[in-house]
Amino acid sequence: MNYQQLNPYRKDILIIDDMADNLRVLSSILTNQGYNVRKALNWQMAYTACQTLLPDLILLDIMMPDVDGYEVCQRFKAWELTADIPIIFISALDDVFDKVKAFQVGGVDYITKPFDLAEVLVRVQNQMELRAAKLEILTLNAELEQRVKQRTWELEKALEKLQIEVNARQKLQNKLLEMALHDALTGLPNRIMFIKRLEKALNRAKQEDGYQFAVLFLDCDRFKFINDSLGHLVGDELLIAVAHRLQSCLTPDATMARLGGDEFGILLENIEDIRASIYVADHILHQLSMPFKLSRYEVFINVSIGISWGHKDYEKPEYLLRDADTAMYRAKDLGKARYHLFDPQMHQEVIKTLEIENDLRRAVERQEFVVYYQPIISLTTGKISGFEALVRWQHPIKGLIPPIDFIPVAEETGLINVINLWVLHSACKQLCIWQSHPATPKDITISVNLSAKLFLQSNFLSQIDKVIAETQINPSSLELEITETVIMKNSNEIKTILQQLKERKIKLIMDDFGTGYSSLSYLHIFPFNALKIDKSFVSRMLDNQANMGLVPAMISIAASMGMTAIAEGVETEAQLEQLKSLKCEFAQGYLFSKPIPQNLVMDFITSKIQW
DSSP states (O other), X not given: OOOOOOOTTOOEEEEEXXXXXXXXXXXXXXXXXXXXXEEESSHHHHHHHHHHOOOSEEEEESSOSSSOHHHHHHHHHHSTTTTTSOEEEEEETTSOOOHHHHHHTTOOEEEEESOOHHHHHHHHHHHHHHHHHHHHHHHHHHHHHHHHHHOGGGHHHHHHHHHHHHHHHHHHHHHHHHHHTBOTTTOOBOHHHXXXXXXXXXXXXXXXXXXXXXXXXXXXXXXXXXXXXXXXXXXXXXXXXXXXXXXXXXXXXXXEEEEETTEEEEEEESOSSHHHHHHHHHHHHHHHTSOEEOSSOEEOOEEEEEEEEEOTTOSOHHHHHHHHHHHHHHHHHTTSSSEEEOOHHHHHHHHHHHHHHHHHHHHHHHTOEEEEEEEEEETTTSSEEEEEEEEEEEETTTEEEOGGGTHHHHHHHTTHHHHHHHHXXXXXXXXXXXXXXXXXXXXXXXXXXXXXXXXXXXXXXXXHHHHHHHHTOOGGGEEEEEOHHHHHSSHHHHHHHHHHHHHTTOEXXXXXXXXXXXXXXXXXXXXXXXXXXXXXHHHTTTTOXXXXXXXXXXXXXXXXXXXXXXXXXXXXXXHHHHHHHTTOOEEOSTTTOOOEEGGGHHHHHHHTOOO
């Protein structure tokens, strides 16, 4: 097969991405800049395109069907005709993107989605210029060799000319190298150079006992809000201003880099101890607390800072940056605009969370969840009035895992919606089975907790209707427990949804009353049937008169608004007697029963225990 030769003046770009929208956006951006753009949806199309015409640059998405971006890059680098074509990786910000691996397999740069027009063009232009310089060198060298063979008598003159050209190319290469190692917007070193500086510092720490250093990872708080609200031009202006102010906080021997987006890295060398890095972090936070006066706006922004103490035990500089990044996210979790020191335990927690997330995804596919049921007792009759459905994870290796260990991860990953619906469906189906038994009270209810994420889905009501239709449960037997977090979001919309649930005869319970926002106005606005008094109040009820005063108040609030009160976490006879004296209608807790598996519920019902 005949391959067309590379032309150093041709600017042909091949985009490989299985997402048509990404291809369209990138193609439009680059075509408008005068580039010839071709598109491929997968490896086979990309290979065929290169057989037809070798491109000058390849933009390659990481997440590809069948053959991922890393493998595609390796194949191109192994093919002689495409080995020298620069490849820029494309990755979404929320994708799992191993940048180190990307460079190891042959990538020269990367672009993150959503695309920033200026960033895409600068990175593409850099690689085009680098490639043009390389091709120019190859062409000139080939011409020189031919000249020497054909006209040896012109050797001296040719060598003089070559020297001039080499010097010019060297200047160009130096300029391109400078551009490749620096951020185009701020002029700061970029991530690549920062990693190189970290590597030198780490090697020095291994060789010199007295040498100590620290790494600071900074992420701007609220930058996305400002960038989205005021525009990218204002966002860029703000990043430049932030970079200048950060530099003013550092000594000349410190290295600062823009790591990407609104992230910055700082390397502090030759410091005495960790207190020196804490001092710098405090100084930065103070300086950034003052407003930024931009050309058209005055804005406030601060940063969350993670600090990693450099020591010789680190194997790679990337691990130092990773740990500082981990500490930065902990600072954000603790309230932002603050610093946090990395603790090795934090890395283990991250690994554990990732393991749980991976196992949890498999658990959803394999339906490894089980529902336990905790009785709810009527304090008026002393009999069972219903059950609360509580999910457990039956891990194939770790055994039964309580919700506190996996529900937060499920919330964060969005898996909570699937789990929540499965629990609701299972509990409703099981209640219908129990109600068919003659020993089961006819008015027994089932109570299910609803996640805020599920509640805010656009098809929430249709999902509830589907569960009711499939399980044939009487809606009046179903109680949905909702935390105050739910009603704080889109309160008008939530009010409508709650009213529609009420119209279906479904009972609504405010869960953990008193632990959240606890505005009495919510109780007037939203149609709740009952309030659940959190176990933290019940457990302290008898400690002193002040604590006990909260429980009677909550019971009175419920009664005055036509609601019932349900006390959680009842564990002692004294608590039970106190709640009865306060005329609390319902209670649940270990005094009556721990949550029990499905197969033991009928035994509990038929035992007809009375309190």
